[in-house]
Amino acid sequence: MPQQPRAVVIGGGIAGLAAAAALHRTGRQVTVLERAPSLEPVGAAISLSPNALRALDVLGIGDEIRGLAAWQGDGGLRTPSGRWLTRTNAAAAAERFGGPLVLLHRGTLIDRLAALLPPGAVRTNADASLADPGDDRRPARVTTPDGALEADLVVAADGIHSTVRQALFPAHPGPRYAGFTTWRLVIPVPGAAFASHETWGRGRLWGTHPLKDGRVYAYAAATAPAGRRAADDEKAELLRLFGDWHDPIPAVLAAARPEDVLRHDVHHIAEPPPAYHRGRVALLGDAAHAMPPNLGQGGNQALEDAVVLAHHADDLAAYTAARLPRTTAIARQAVRAARLNLMRSRAGIAMRDTAIAALSRIRPDLLLRSFEGIADWQPPYPAVRAGTGER
Known part of the structure; x- marks a missing residue:
């Protein structure tokens, strides 16, 4: 009987747990190494747009998350005095992108992702380091205080200050x-x-x-x-x-x-690394493409990464080809959004607000248009039907 392929995931946040769950569904033995004493997330809430919910559909928990979350969309953009510049509508957003934009606590999502893994798959208080990225002839190797682990695939989901990214690409300038x-x-x-x-x-x-x-x-x-x-x-x-x-x-x-x-x-990572992989190691989430939060896409793109990585786990070059151009473009869009959101010039702000108000009267879907090409993403393989484990 052939040995079950092994994947080691460094990092037990949303990105790492989603990747582990996706790889587990493809038949891999997974181990998640989290250096913190628990999986309790640092943060507050997370906005999940339809692209991320489709990734969660692949993992079989999309409908559960939709049921636990608050639907967003009825609201809009205001000035400090309270004047509305433009309004949004939840139903219109759901119709445009084939699903809702939702909001829930990060802890809820962490709990649901962790529940997809077999008992003992997550190890906390496990400070891991990449010792060898491996290649076609030898496995990758990760060291921990409890010893070394060899794996057919190592997933670096260790965040914006990723030590694995630094080890893979020492010339990269970092965040x-x-x-x-x-x-x-x-x-x-x-x-x-x-x-x-x-x-x-x-x-x-x-x-x-x-x-x-x-x-x-x-x-x-x-x-x-x-x-x-x-x-x-x-x-x-x-x-x-x-x-x-x-x-x-x-x-x-x-x-x-x-x-x-x-x-x-x-x-944020202003300059993307040359690839999202080297040897048998793949970068994922903030370790690969940390971006400003102004589009609300950081965690969403990590969930996309997870299911695409599972699809291309045997061909990491294909994973890089699928993810690096898309996430780089979205990260640059987030930087532009931050500049617009946090403008300091009084004249520029007056022009910005006037233009948004005028354009939104002509195009009520103005804010939704910024998510075109983002929220309409489709996963590379179909969702799991709730309660069946089948695609």
Whole structure:
């Protein structure tokens, strides 16, 4: 009886767990090595567009995630005074792209992906390093404090500061500061009733969205020097920056505690690596193509990566060919979106807002058009029918 091919995944976030689940479905023995003591995610909520949900359909949990998530789309873009620049419609988005845009807590997605793996597949407190990328004649080798593992395939899902990417491509410049910082929080807001919105100010933006469990997901961004932090606490910083913006932003800030607020500077991979593979090792998710969050596609592209990698696990050059051009284009689009969102010139902002308002009267689907070529992606093989395990 032939030996079952083995895959080792370095990183137990969304990207790594999705890749492990996809590879497990193709008959590989999978081991996930996560250096943290648990799979508890660092972060808040994640927006999943139809392309990511189709990837989850391949894994057999797309409908479950749709049922757990809040549908997005009824809302739009506002100014700090509260004026609507353009409105969006959830039904129109779902019709245009063949499915909804949804929002759920990252922890929920992590739990559902981990449940797709066999018992013992995930090892926490496992700080892994790539010792040998392998080639056509020898397996790849990964070292851990508990010993070395050999594998037919190693998946590097170890994030934006990937040590595996650095080992594969030592001349690559690595991530670059994007010029802005972000805050995120998920909290209950008593009495809150509002439409989802994103609001653009001068070098600042804020978004507020309801979750299905009744809590509110809010995020903010502002241009700032790298590494700067509030002298007191990050809630106080948010109050200084956004406290006089339109409702429901003051109510969200009033309900937040300082410990509810997460802050992270944004870095991205401005120059893609020469390939997403070398030897028997494949880069995936932020390790391959970390991008600014302004299109909400970082995790979505990682889910696409996972199912495409499983499809091309025996031909990693085909994986690179399928993923590098697409993710590079989307990452560059996210950089352009960040520049537009966080513009600082008063004259430029006035022109931007006037143009958006005028164009949206002519084309009500203005915001949706930015997702063309992204949200309509189709996986390379069909979905798994819920409850059957069959395609």
